Amino acid sequence: MDSVPQAKDKSCPPATDAGDGFGSTAWSIVLAAAGDEAAGPALDRLCRRYWRPAYAYTRRSGLPPPDAEDATQDFFRHLLATEWLKEADAARGSFRAYLLTRLRNFLSNRRRHEHAQKRGGGASFVSLEADACERELADLPAAGADPAHAYDRAWAGCVLAGALERLAAEQAGGANAARFAAVRPYLTQPPSSGDYERLGQSLGLSRSQLAVIIHRQSRRYAELIRCEVAETLADRAELDRELRFLIDVLAA
DSSP: OTTOOOSOOOOSOOSSOOSSSSOOOHHHHHHHTTTSGGGHHHHHHHHHHTHHHHHHHHHHTTOOHHHHHHHHHHHHHHHTSHHHHHTGGGGOSBHHHHHHHHHHHHHHHOOHHHHOOOTTSSOOSSOOOHHHHHHHHHTSOOTTOOHHHHHHHHHHHHHHHHHHHHHHHHTOSHHHHHHHHHHGGGSSSOOOHHHHHHHHHHHTOOHHHHHHHHHHHHHHHHHHHHHHHHTTBSOGGGHHHHHHHHHHHHHO
16 A cells, blocks of 8 residues: 555546546535436445445444344435435535445434334345455454444445456456456565466566566556545545545554
């Protein structure tokens, strides 16, 4: 994560052309179109990408897995309604912070026995891979755990996973796909001498060629992490601050 570039990145695919090569972010589109149907697709994309933090928070708030799944679905069902968007304009900032504030309020006011539907009885707005999230939660300290900490860790994981998905998509097809699959484990830590030898034999590349490929892929991964974070901000000026928060969360 120390390799995350601090210069303004021009390589993020813009949601709209803002004239500076960066483009409007998904969250700024949501806020600009609050209460309008135009906000729907951008908010839907953000919600589907970042359901894991919401689920992690509900679990660490004391709900068992089935009820946490219901609560998470119910939360996004309300969040995607336009009346929630009308109040979002006053909450300028990151989608991460907005989502956490809304989730806290939602859970504190939710009467689970009155509002939770039977499992499978309602439409699902996000696809929950609860088992994977449960494994991640198991790695966190259980006693006295702050739900907000679990939320932040899950959010950070979503950012990294999203950037990795983008990078894999860029490298899909032909020799690039095979090379990416081979060097993927070394995007955040350098290979050992033995790893270089093994990779060189399997890919038919020299150590220097591998070093260049890994450096470029790691750099691009860092750029795409910036893209993932930027998409969740209303103000691009907050990008470096949000990236520092991400690094702090991962280091904790």
